[in-house]
Amino acid sequence: MIQNTFQRKIIIFFLVTLLHASHTNALDLKAYGFIQPESSIYINGDGRHGQDNYNTSLFGKGTFISYLQNGDAKFTISAIGRFDQSDDQLRYLDFQKFKYEYYFDDVTLKVGNEIVFWGVNETFNIVDIINQSNLAENISGTKKLGQPMASISYSRDYGTFDVYLMPYFRERPFSGKEGRPRLLFEVDKNSITYESSAKKRKIDFALRYSTVIDDLDIGLSHFYGNNRTPVLSPNPLTLKFDTHYPVLSQTGVDIQATKGPWLYKLETVSAKEGSERHLGAAGGIEYTYYGIRNTQSDLGVIVEYAFDDRNDNPFNNEGIIGLRWSVNDIKSSSLLAGYLFDMRGNSNRFQTEFEQRITDDLKLFLDLSLNGSIDEIDFTHQFKEDSQITIKIAKYF
Amino acid sequence: MKNIILVLIILIGTKLSIAESLEEKGYNIAKSSYESGRGFTDMISDQLMILIDPKGNKVTREISAKSLENLDPYDGDKNITYFETPKDVEGTVMLSHTHINEDDDQWLYLPALTRVKRISSSNKSGSFMGSEVAFEDFSAGDYRKYKWKYIGEEIYEGDLCYVLESYPTYENSGYTKRVGLTDKLLRARKIDFYDRKGELLKTVFFEDYNLYGDKIWMADSMKVENHQNKNATIFQWQNRKLNVGLDKKDFEKSSLMRLAD
Numbered sequence A: 001m002i003q004n005t006f007q008r009k010i011i012i013f014f015l016v017t018l019l020h021a022s023h024t025n026a027l028d029l030k031a032y033g034f035i036q037p038e039s040s041i042y043i044n045g046d047g048r049h050g051q052d053n054y055n056t057s058l059f060g061k062g063t064f065i066s067y068l069q070n071g072d073a074k075f076t077i078s079a080i081g082r083f084d085q086s087d088d089q090l091r092y093l094d095f096q097k098f099k100y101e102y103y104f105d106d107v108t109l110k111v112g113n114e115i116v117f118w119g120v121n122e123t124f125n126i127v128d129i130i131n132q133s134n135l136a137e138n139i140s141g142t143k144k145l146g147q148p149m150a151s152i153s154y155s156r157d158y159g160t161f162d163v164y165l166m167p168y169f170r171e172r173p174f175s176g177k178e179g180r181p182r183l184l185f186e187v188d189k190n191s192i193t194y195e196s197s198a199k200k201r202k203i204d205f206a207l208r209y210s211t212v213i214d215d216l217d218i219g220l221s222h223f224y225g226n227n228r229t230p231v232l233s234p235n236p237l238t239l240k241f242d243t244h245y246p247v248l249s250q251t252g253v254d255i256q257a258t259k260g261p262w263l264y265k266l267e268t269v270s271a272k273e274g275s276e277r278h279l280g281a282a283g284g285i286e287y288t289y290y291g292i293r294n295t296q297s298d299l300g301v302i303v304e305y306a307f308d309d310r311n312d313n314p315f316n317n318e319g320i321i322g323l324r325w326s327v328n329d330i331k332s333s334s335l336l337a338g339y340l341f342d343m344r345g346n347s348n349r350f351q352t353e354f355e356q357r358i359t360d361d362l363k364l365f366l367d368l369s370l371n372g373s374i375d376e377i378d379f380t381h382q383f384k385e386d387s388q389i390t391i392k393i394a395k396y397f
Numbered sequence B: 001m002k003n004i005i006l007v008l009i010i011l012i013g014t015k016l017s018i019a020e021s022l023e024e025k026g027y028n029i030a031k032s033s034y035e036s037g038r039g040f041t042d043m044i045s046d047q048l049m050i051l052i053d054p055k056g057n058k059v060t061r062e063i064s065a066k067s068l069e070n071l072d073p074y075d076g077d078k079n080i081t082y083f084e085t086p087k088d089v090e091g092t093v094m095l096s097h098t099h100i101n102e103d104d105d106q107w108l109y110l111p112a113l114t115r116v117k118r119i120s121s122s123n124k125s126g127s128f129m130g131s132e133v134a135f136e137d138f139s140a141g142d143y144r145k146y147k148w149k150y151i152g153e154e155i156y157e158g159d160l161c162y163v164l165e166s167y168p169t170y171e172n173s174g175y176t177k178r179v180g181l182t183d184k185l186l187r188a189r190k191i192d193f194y195d196r197k198g199e200l201l202k203t204v205f206f207e208d209y210n211l212y213g214d215k216i217w218m219a220d221s222m223k224v225e226n227h228q229n230k231n232a233t234i235f236q237w238q239n240r241k242l243n244v245g246l247d248k249k250d251f252e253k254s255s256l257m258r259l260a261d
Helices: A005-021 A379-383 B002-018 B022-036 B135-139 B253-258
Strands: A028-042 A054-068 A073-084 A092-103 A107-114 A147-156 A159-166 A186-194 A204-213 A216-226 A231-235 A240-245 A247-259 A262-273 A276-289 A298-308 A317-326 A334-342 A348-359 A362-371 A388-396 B042-052 B058-068 B078-085 B093-097 B105-110 B115-119 B146-156 B159-168 B175-183 B188-195 B200-212 B216-226 B232-242
Touching: A147 B253, A186 A231, A204 B253, A247 B115, B022 B146, B022 B159, B022 B175, B093 B253, B105 B253, B115 B253, B146 B175, B200 B232
Parallel strands: A186 A240
Antiparallel strands: A028 A054, A028 A388, A054 A073, A073 A092, A092 A107, A107 A147, A147 A159, A159 A204, A204 A216, A216 A247, A231 A240, A247 A262, A262 A276, A276 A298, A298 A317, A317 A334, A334 A348, A348 A362, A362 A388, B042 B058, B042 B232, B058 B078, B078 B093, B093 B105, B105 B115, B146 B159, B159 B175, B175 B188, B188 B200, B200 B216, B216 B232
8 A cells, every 4th residue: 555655755766776776787586476365254153243254355475576786785575465355454555575775794774665573482472563563464463564664784793783763654454344353343544643743754763683692592672663552442422443652662682592392482571651661571482393103294382471561461461382283295284273372361262274285386275263262351352253264275476 | 482472462453453443444435525525615506306206296396505614624514595496485595504413503584474483403304395305414425423334345337436334423313324335536426324213214316426616526416215105306406606705694694684585
């Protein structure tokens, strides 16, 4: 969605750069992507907001990479898009990456849209903050929006420093009226407020130091800017949610220790929003059994736990037990199954993701999401009747 | 007379101690063979992997790779692998810092997740991309990972070869024993692999040897025949170039993203 002049300016800048660069010899050029029809069945029948028990959607991704200036520079476009049958908030095009990078000896300069991931956990990515989550895509927030930025990275033997300046804020997308799952009320796009007077134009700032010491991967980070997670409050007049984005100052630490088949992971944050400070910690263990029952297949066991000292945070005392089965066959068959549970009450959810290559350029995905018993006071109670089975077939090109 | 016997005993004893044991002889040939393949400094190549099932059905996988030789005799080389096909994994990048008798350090960039993950590398015997090649086979030429024994000599494809037995000394190997043929140019020609039960598992044939940089023989084809599941894998190196000027910085975790999207 090129919905603002800032992004338009950036795109024009890139096209000019690209045209200029095409005079030099492109060292390498790559283009690839996929289109993916999807179909979902909601096994509890029609939704509580009158949504259908069936939905179809078309998702796609395209990536273009060109190395320029004898390989010292790189230009990347990676765009995703979706056209959903029911939810108008799931009809979008997003430039995940639309960036130009220049590599000096120790320094990398980058300008444009980028996805930056911080952290080590499989499920509870509490340190990760640079990119906005697209909650219309899924409620776990793993699908991101490309973040416009200028960044500098400086690498030495003792580690890498990254500095990010983010001149434009992306608001969080939520499911629309016809979306499923969706929140109890619609999110009112005309009622968005910010703590910062610069609103979307606030220049967000982030710093990260990361290093590898033998079997430890360590990251220290700090972020100051508009919180990606807004406060939603129901408006009694409109019967919709009003959205407010406070300013967040967050310091994070993430560590992974890799000891043979064991992975130990920990993420912690100390964050300040307004005058309130909160602490969060999430971590876990992953163990992989290789070559189970004398086959080529591997079975990984993942246990993770998240704690947050805010009582109203939906993930303040949450755990997951997961299994990852990789068959290591020619079809790259794999199954990921997770049992999520809230340790305060007795809410739980079960999710599986199966994937298998059908031919060299076709792949099948089967996702299952089952809501178990969910307490009425639990944040996820509003999605209780949205258990679903989704089948996706990706065609690569 | 006693003195003469004593002298003889001393002489025979000395003679015996000078002669190589079969273990030493095997070790020395393996060491020379390994060293004759060193000095490449760094290397880039495209690799084609053809997976063949017992019915003869074939699928092809393409990767491109970069390697950096580690001159430290107590540590291993560094490698970056970029996956091109199958198309669903296109853009996946793997970085490994190999070590001799401990686990390698490995990172994987997954474009679908847009994140770099540090992964466990203790899965030595696991299959590489569904092929008959195990991860540990990529460092099969490193003499420091095995105990050796010289068995004798044998004619193979018209060339006189040393027959060497070797036994992995690192943890989690899928093999108990290897029996290999190394020719007089110190090139490995063929290796039989025995599984954990001691049964013949597979044979690897090194073929299509070419001389690189006027001094290093490298096999541009490796054929793996699995005797138990009857699958086969052919690994081919193309566009191999040595000494292209890569350095340590190209093989850091932070430089992984230069190859990624």
